[in-house]
Amino acid sequence: MVSEPLFRLSDVHFAYDSGRPVLTGADFTLHAGDRVALTGSNGAGKTTLLHLMVGLLKAQAGRVEAFGRPRIHEKDFMEVRPRAGLLFQDSDDQLFCPTVAEDVAFGPLNLGKSRAETRMIVRHTLARLGLDGFENRVTYKLSGGQRRLVALATVLAMNPEVLLLDEPTNALDAETRARLISILAGLPQAMIVISHDEGLLARVAQRWTRLERGRLVES
């Protein structure tokens, strides 16, 4: 028996302005354990696709199913977002709390975890990414690489079933990039990775998909 897919997008259409459609009938399925590389030229709509999956943007036509249920309204997606952790391209967008600990705690606290539990999660998550002792660091004083790792920690702290990674190794130095790749390769979650970084995709992805003229093509 084939298990229910985590995500299923069928015939999704989307345009920021009606003259220039971004997605024109995109179909995509993500199963548990899938690790998909999402490639495509600049402006092809890769980020748009991820944002549609968690309801930050709404498809103008087509169907978005997540975790076995169709998702249409904001309320449907509120349940999807903690389960599908989205890592943003620019970590400055993601880290808005003064300190690292507060930023990592933001998600779990929103999910209704107690303070004691949250403190445990924060410590555990930071330790997992080799960020022990970063709790009281001030987010805007971190280096670009540290910021990316902390942003990943804020996503992982919610214990998502799927990771949606938007150019995770973009603008990282070689050392941090290698560290991030080995972290990502060791994570159990299903993933969609947007990247132009061949090295990353070779290590992490099992399946390659290309976004071309508004549709997804398996390659």
Place this chain on the structure above:
Amino acid sequence: MNTSASNSAPCASVSIDLPALQKEHPGEFRAREPWLARVDGRLRLVVCGLFALTVVGLTQIPPLLTALALAGCAAMTARLELASTLRRMAALDGFMLFVLFFLPFTIPGEAMFSLNGMAASYAGVLRAIEILLKANAVLLMIMALLGSMEPIALGHAMARLRLPLKFVHLFLFTVRYIEVLGREYRRLRTAMKARGFRPRCDPHTWRSVGYLFGMLLVRSIERAERILAAMRCRGFQGHFHLMTEAAPVDWRDYAFAGLSVTAACALIALESVHW
């Protein structure tokens, strides 16, 4: 909002890594840290408010000079850097002098001197000096008590004092993103310079600077939208949870509170004396 942010940004760069460093080398930092820096943030906020309220109520020169001296003592205890402190006070005084210049001419009373046929009164000059002293005393105290604090610690202190949460978050967001926006501004500015832009007094300059600020605004709005999106991805539904714990109150805090109340009473007593 703007003033508090631009005031706090420069101190941020000086003092921001203190807690992290303290964590790593607890013993070493104890000795070098000023006494005042370890007084509870909430207490410093309250004392600042108390001082400002008291000083605003003073009307005579001797108690006002005393207040300024008290603020000076606090600034020394906080080990404020002399140059930057004077620079900030000069910025305030430059503005104040401009405003106060007209005061002697508008308050009636015995003429002190006359300028271009307009008489400046003794009462007016006295009032101007009074306002100048008040502003400087309060500013100096704010810099000593609040400016020496990490902006984030100040935000947390405000939250723990149960100040309106919207205000606290506005403050913390400003602290967090002012540097990001500053970076964006500098990037745009450098890009302009790289293409030979030199500010002149012509329509091209005005238009370009207009574009620069317009672009900065658009980018800020877009960033705000992305930040909100990222927050929604992490389950944000309009409620913030601050994960802060107040440090236990110790003898230092009691001593500081006692000292402050005594000082405020002394100022009021001085005011009630007829000089």
